[in-house]
Amino acid sequence: MKFKIIQTLQKKYEVGFLGEGINDAPALKVANVAISVREATDISREVSDIVLLKKDLRVIVDGIEEGRKIFANLNKYMKCTLSSNIGNFYSIAAVSLILPYLPMLPSQILLVNLLSDFPLIAIASDNVDIEELRRPKFYQLNRMVLLIILLALLSTIFDFIFFGIFHNSEPAMLQTLWFVESIVSEIILIFSIRTSKFFLKAKFPSLPLFLLSLVCIGTTIILPFTYFGQKTFHFIAPSLHDLLIVLYLLFGYFILSEIVKLIYFKHWSFLKKK
Numbered sequence: 001m002k003f004k005i006i007q008t009l010q011k012k013y014e015v016g017f018l019g020e021g022i023n024d025a026p027a028l029k030v031a032n033v034a035i036s037v038r039e040a041t042d043i044s045r046e047v048s049d050i051v052l053l054k055k056d057l058r059v060i061v062d063g064i065e066e067g068r069k070i071f072a073n074l075n076k077y078m079k080c081t082l083s084s085n086i087g088n089f090y091s092i093a094a095v096s097l098i099l100p101y102l103p104m105l106p107s108q109i110l111l112v113n114l115l116s117d118f119p120l121i122a123i124a125s126d127n128v129d130i131e132e133l134r135r136p137k138f139y140q141l142n143r144m145v146l147l148i149i150l151l152a153l154l155s156t157i158f159d160f161i162f163f164g165i166f167h168n169s170e171p172a173m174l175q176t177l178w179f180v181e182s183i184v185s186e187i188i189l190i191f192s193i194r195t196s197k198f199f200l201k202a203k204f205p206s207l208p209l210f211l212l213s214l215v216c217i218g219t220t221i222i223l224p225f226t227y228f229g230q231k232t233f234h235f236i237a238p239s240l241h242d243l244l245i246v247l248y249l250l251f252g253y254f255i256l257s258e259i260v261k262l263i264y265f266k267h268w269s270f271l272k273k274k
Contacts, residue, residue, distance in 0.1 A: 006027055010030075016031060016033035016034075018057075019044055020040035020044050025044055034048040035052065036050075038051060082148045083155060086149075086155075094160075102175075105234060108179050108233055112183055115216050116187065175235075180246055183220045187217055188253070190213065224238060
């Protein structure tokens with residue numbers, strides 16, 4: 001009877017089954033997730049995917065919730081990384097054909113990757129909106145391909161705007177300002193794509209993500225003014241005017257990223273499908 005009930009439910013659902021006796025073995029075998037307890041018969045434990053060591057069904061609920069949080073945060077990481085890297089890839093490839101010098105030195109590119117990785121790693125600890133926890137089937141990254149492409153194109157457009165404004169600057173100045181723009185744009189994108197809602201309506205970011213983002217942005221802006229940054233990475237101190245232009249560009253990039261995201265989730269997103 002249990003075997004047939006599970007097969008019937010599997011026509012529409014993913015089925016988990018908890019059993020402990022010999023007669024539960026066929027049902028455990030056919031279930032999508034087979035669960036038994038430590039005191040179950042040997043054959044039940046053998047065919048089970050999960051063996052509970054604690055006599056509390058809350059363990060299952062907590063495990064499901066934690067697993068969904070992990071997948072949701074993995075999606076955040078992939079969306080942010082792909083959007084930023086694809087956008088920067090096309091930007092640096094195109095601009096390298098136009099400028100008579102490298103738009104960013106190899107050591108500066110490595111530093112960009114190093115600094116931006118700290119907030120990205122902290123995404124693993126981020127808080128997740130309750131709506132995402134209720135819809136685990138929509139964690140597939142292929143459902144977000146269109147959003148990633150749109151955000152990457154937006155990143156590329158703002159990179160070209162940046163180069164259009166500063167193309168007459170001396171090489172070291174352009175490299176310094178693009179270093180700042182590249183890191184800060186990737187970090188602020190995290191706070192947009194971490195939720196499908198307007199960013200102020202989402203759960204507050206986790207403390208590690210918030211603090212590491214602040215530290216990374218502060219380090220990025222301060223480093224070109226230090227002797228270490230100028231000597232080691234060949235930065236030069238930008239003027240307040242140029243730095244403000246970059247910050248205005250970043251503000252515009254964040255606003256348009258939010259608009260693109262909200263339009264996507266309202267009109268095109270697979271998340272609207274039941």
